[in-house]
Every structure is written in structure tokens, then in C-alpha cells.
Amino acid sequence: MMDAGRHPNIKLLTNSDVTKVSGYVGNYTVTIRKKPRYVKEDLCVGCLQCVENCTYKEAKFPDEFNVGLGKRKPVYLPFPQATPQVVLIDPDKCIHFKTGKCKKTCAEACDRKAIDFDQKEEFLDVKVGAIIVATGFETFNAATLPYYGYGKYPNVYTSLEVERLTSASGPTGGEVILRDGSHPKSVGIIHCVGSRDEKTNRWCSRVCCMYSLKLAHMMKDRTEAEVYNFYIDMRSPGKSYEEFYDKVLSEGVHFIRGRVADVTDWAVTPAEEGKLVIRVEDTLIGVVRRIPVDMVILSTGLEPQADAAHVASLFGISRSADGFFAEAHPKLRPVETNTDGVFLAGCAQGPRDIPDTVAHAGAAASMAIGMLNRREVTIDPTVAHVHEELCGACKTCLSVCPYGAISMDPTKNVAHVNEALCKGCGTCAASCPASAMTARHFSTEQILAQIEALLREPAKTAEGARL
Numbered sequence: 344m345m346d347a348g349r350h351p352n353i354k355l356l357t358n359s360d361v362t363k364v365s366g367y368v369g370n371y372t373v374t375i376r377k378k379p380r381y382v383k384e385d386l387c388v389g390c391l392q393c394v395e396n397c398t399y400k401e402a403k404f405p406d407e408f409n410v411g412l413g414k415r416k417p418v419y420l421p422f423p424q425a426t427p428q429v430v431l432i433d434p435d436k437c438i439h440f441k442t443g444k445c446k447k448t449c450a451e452a453c454d455r456k457a458i459d460f461d462q463k464e465e466f467l468d469v470k471v472g473a474i475i476v477a478t479g480f481e482t483f484n485a486a487t488l489p490y491y492g493y494g495k496y497p498n499v500y501t502s503l504e505v506e507r508l509t510s511a512s513g514p515t516g517g518e519v520i521l522r523d524g525s526h527p528k529s530v531g532i533i534h535c536v537g538s539r540d541e542k543t544n545r546w547c548s549r550v551c552c553m554y555s556l557k558l559a560h561m562m563k564d565r566t567e568a569e570v571y572n573f574y575i576d577m578r579s580p581g582k583s584y585e586e587f588y589d590k591v592l593s594e595g596v597h598f599i600r601g602r603v604a605d606v607t608d609w610a611v612t613p614a615e616e617g618k619l620v621i622r623v624e625d626t627l628i629g630v631v632r633r634i635p636v637d638m639v640i641l642s643t644g645l646e647p648q649a650d651a652a653h654v655a656s657l658f659g660i661s662r663s664a665d666g667f668f669a670e671a672h673p674k675l676r677p678v679e680t681n682t683d684g685v686f687l688a689g690c691a692q693g694p695r696d697i698p699d700t701v702a703h704a705g706a707a708a709s710m711a712i713g714m715l716n717r718r719e720v721t722i723d724p725t726v727a728h729v730h731e732e733l734c735g736a737c738k739t740c741l742s743v744c745p746y747g748a749i750s751m752d753p754t755k756n757v758a759h760v761n762e763a764l765c766k767g768c769g770t771c772a773a774s775c776p777a778s779a780m781t782a783r784h785f786s787t788e789q790i791l792a793q794i795e796a797l798l799r800e801p802a803k804t805a806e807g808a809r810l
Contacts, residue, residue: 348426358431362466364657367763368684368720369472379462381432386457389428393418396452398445404436406514409507413514418449423512432458473684473711476668477704478654480690483537483544483643490605491536491641496619497522499606499639502554509561519565527637530562531621533603534574538644546665548644548694552578555642556588559596571597571634573623581696599634601626606639645694658685659746659764667693678707681766682746683720686711725767725784731757733779740771740780 347353356375363374382393394416402414408422417436420428432449439445439460450458485493485501492499498521500508507513508520521527532555538548552574559570577598579588592598601624610616611633618635625632647666648654655662660680663669668691671679678686688707689700714720727740727748734757740749741758748764749771751757758779772780781787 344424344426355427356467357427357429361657364474364659367761368682369715369763371471371474371684373469373471373474375467375469377465377467379434379464380429381434381437381458381460381462382430383457383459384427384429386455387429388455389420389430391420391430392452392454393430393449393458394420396448398438398448404433409514410501410504412504412507432460472715473686474658475686475688475704475707475711476654476658476660476680476691477688477707478648478651478691480645480694481648483646485536485641485643488536488543491533491603492606492608492619492639493641496606496608496639498527498619498637499641502551502558502640502642505558505640506554509558509565517565519562521638525637526566527562527568528566529569529571529618529636530559530566530638530640531571531573531606531619531634531636532559532562532640532642533606533621534572534642535602536641536643537646539575544644544646544665546644546694547578549578549699550694550696551642551644553581553584553587553696555640556591558640558642560587560591560594563594563596568637569597571599571621571636573599573601573603573621575600575602581698599623599625599627599632604631645690648691658682660685660687663693665693667691678703678710683722683763684711684714720763722762723767725782726762726765727760727767727769727771728781728783729758729760730779730781731755733777734758735777735779737776739774739776743770743774745770 348355356377358380359375359377361373362376364371366372397416397418399416402416404415404417405411406413406415417438418430418432420430434440437445439447447458447460450460482501482503485491489495493501505519508515509517511517519526534551534555537543538546538551555572555574556579559572562568562570577588579585603621603623605622607620607622608618609620610618615633615635618637619639621634621636621639623632623634624630647662651662651666651668655668659682661669668680668687670677670687670692671681678688680687686707688704689695692703695703736751736756736758738751738758741751745768746764746766748761748766750759750761752759767782767785769782769785772782
């Protein structure tokens with residue numbers, strides 16, 4: 344990330360989002376809304392004096408980067424390795440924006456005068472030749488599965504929360520502690536929460552097994568607790584992944600094959616008093632087991648971003664049945680979409696781990712650069728064609744075109760097809776009430792001629808054999 348921020352040919356626009364995309368391959372216009380940070384990026388050097396001198400002497404608001412486990416102030420750095428290293432002010436939390444009565448001690452502490460409470464949002468129009476969509480993923484919301492106890496029992500954590508707990512830059516400095524400040528002596532890690540489940544998501548999230556093994560290893564290393572992994576199938580296909588699985592096995596981590604039924608605090612025996620009880624059918628020995636633990640970690644799966652439908656509409660790309668963005672072909676064109684000039688990278692296309700994501704992103708960048716270096720684009724000849732003498736300017740085709748390839752010619756007052764955008768799907772031709780739209784090389788006459796040729800009686804040679 345730091346290398347990208349320092350590269351002379353890369354311009355980073357943080358705290359921004361795309362509001363509109365128009366044009367076609369090689370000639371896109373992207374409208375970007377740049378939200379105000381209330382900090383001048385060219386002046387801020389990330390010294391954090393404004394954070395230390397904020398009117399709030401103590402951090403009071405949930406820190407999004409630490410998944411709510413830590414606190415932050417209204418002026419803050421989004422995360423330790425943020426690029427650029429520039430703070431921002433949260434207008435929903437800052438006293439100045441809420442009441443107008445703040446002392447503005449943050450601005451007084453900044454000797455570079457980088458604080459600007461009068462900043463407004465900006466809209467930028469950027470001309471680009473290609474677009475790479477890398478919107479990432481969301482983790483499954485474990486609270487939607489009440490039988491796992493997330494949100495009900497304080498010592499049920501998601502994997503992302505534990506990831507922050509074990510990090511040296513996390514809210515506890517890397518020390519694994521429970522809500523009451525004690526250290527866990529037994530930990531249960533439940534795999535496939537929100538994955539491979541008919542009730543939630545049917546797909547495998549691909550990363551859960553390996554990060555569950557990593558967390559099990561770290562729990563052993565940091566706490567010396569008894570660690571139980573509850574899994575359906577162990578999937579470790581990556582380079583050296585199986586070796587790591589063997590290493591965790593050798594460390595004494597317990598593996599129980601079976602889907603967990605529920606997590607409760609109901610004690611049946613004295614050993615379960617004050618514990619969380621994981622009830623699971625151990626399919627390898629054919630019995631239902633009750634495992635008392637101090638801490639439960641839910642290995643949540645990966646899902647498409649909540650705004651994936653909006654993004655798909657914005658860039659004119661389609662989505663697969665699971666909600667992720669669809670590639671043009673899973674084997675031959677894995678990083679391309681059906682919209683020329685728009686490419687996919689990483690988990691926007693589907694769940695994948697870090698090595699696969701890096702390879703996928705590199706492939707997307709290479710395809711985009713290769714396309715631009717060719718300086719010309721080959722398009723499919725089967726595109727829509729307007730018979731202008733028949734067009735009644737009813738605009739039906741404009742409303743049904745899924746690629747936004749049709750517009751109205753203001754001079755002739757007839758429909759016009761942008762052949763660089765058209766994919767020859769035939770929707771406009773089927774919808775046109777005046778039959779003014781046809782698909783080149785796919786007309787009704789051509790289709791009927793092909794059908795007639797298929798059904799024609801084969802000719803015979805002089806000897807009577809069929810040709």
C-alpha cells in the first residue's frame with residue numbers, strides 16, 4: 344500500500360466513492376465524490392498532535408478498525424498503516440459539527456494549519472481507458488445465527504475480533520483476554536459459520552479453514568489453552584497449507600468433525616459451571632458431545648459487499664447466483680467482465696485467500712495494460728442496428744438495454760447504438776414495437792435459413808449414398 348501511495352503514476356483518492364460511470368472501453372468518464380476529511384492532505388504529516396489535543400481527553404467512540412473492541416476520538420487515523428498517513432474528522436462525533444461550541448484545540452495544536460472545518464465534498468470527473476473493480480468482501484454477520492450465541496454471551500467472538508486481539512497493534516497489545524480481563528484456559532473454534540450452509544450461504548469461503556488453524560496456533564502460543572476445532576471438512580489446498588495443518592496437529596490442538604448444534608451456558612455437570620458449552624455431534628465416533636470452554640471463536644465466511652447490486656448497475660456488469668460479480672468466462676477470461684474495459688480483482692469476483700487475490704489482481708492489471716497498449720479494440724460483429732426509417736423514437740430500447748448502449752440522436756430523433764458497448768444480446772430487437780431494431784448477422788431471415796438448412800433432406804450421390 345505504501346508503494347502504491349509513493350508511485351508517481353498512481354493517484355490515490357481516499358474517503359471517496361464512485362457516483363457515475365459513462366462512456367465505453369478506452370473512453371470512460373468516472374464521476375467521483377470526494378468526501379471532506381476536514382484535514383488538508385497536502386499539509387498533514389500524520390504527527391497525530393491533533394488527536395492528542397482533541398477536546399475529548401479520552402477515546403469514547405467505537406473504533407471500526409478494531410471491530411469495536413477499542414475506542415477512538417472524533418479526530419483519528421483510520422488504521423495504523425493508513426496510506427496516506429492523514430487523519431480525518433468524524434462529523435457525526437465532533438462537537439464542532441454537532442453544537443458549534445467546540446474549543447477547536449485540535450486546530451490550535453496543528454502547527455501546519457492543516458485542519459479545515461469548512462471543507463466541502465467535491466465531485467471529480469476522471470477520464471480513464473479501463474476500470475478494475477476491487478470492492479472486496481464483507482464478513483458474515485454471526486448475529487443472524489442466534490444458536491451460536493454471538494451478541495448474547497460476552498465471550499463469543501468472531502474471527503476478525505480475535506484477529507485484532509492477537510495483533511500487537513490491537514486494543515490489547517496482542518494479549519488475548521476475555522471481557523472480564525481473565526485469560527482463557529479453553530477455546531473452541533467453530534468453522535463454516537455462514538458458509539457451506541443451506542440456511543445462509545452454500546459456497547465455501549476458502550479462507551476459513553486456514554485462518555482457523557492460524558488462530559488455533561496463536562491461542563496455543565499466547566495462552567497455552569486447550570483448543571478445539573469443530574470442522575465439517577478440512578480444506579488446505581494451498582502451498583505448504585497441509586504442512587501447517589500437520590504442525591497444528593502436533594501442537595495438541597483437538598479436531599472434532601461435525602457441525603456445531605448450539606452454544607449455551609446451561610451447565611449439566613459441575614465441570615460446565617461458568618463455561619460456554621458447545622454441543623456437537625462427533626461424526627467420527629458417532630456420539631453427541633458437550634465441550635465446555637471459556638472462549639468461542641466463530642470462523643465467519645465471506646460475502647459480497649452490501650452494495651454489490653448498486654456497483655454492478657453502476658459499471659454495467661453482472662453478478663453470479665451467489666451475489667459476487669461474474670467473470671466473462673471462469674477459465675478463459677477469469678478477470679474480464681462482459682463489459683469491455685471493466686475487469687475484476689480479488690474477492691469482488693468470489694472468495695479467495697491472499698496469494699490468490701494478489702495473483703488475480705496482477706492478472707487484472709496485466710489485462711488492462713495489454714488492452715490499452717494495443718490502442719484498438721476488436722468488437723463482436725453481432726451488434727444491434729437501427730433502421731432509422733422505421734424508428735418512432737418511442738425509447739423502449741433505451742429502457743431495456745442492460746448495457747446502456749443505446750441513446751437518442753438529437754438531430755435525427757432516432758435511436759443510436761454505441762457498438763463499443765453493445766453485446767448483441769437482442770433485447771432491444773425483441774422489444775422494439777416498430778421492428779426498427781435488428782441484430783447484425785442474427786436477423787430473423789438468417790436464423791430461419793439456418794433452421795431450414797438443418798431440416799432439409801440430405802442430398803444423395805449417384806450411388807444413393809447420402810452426402
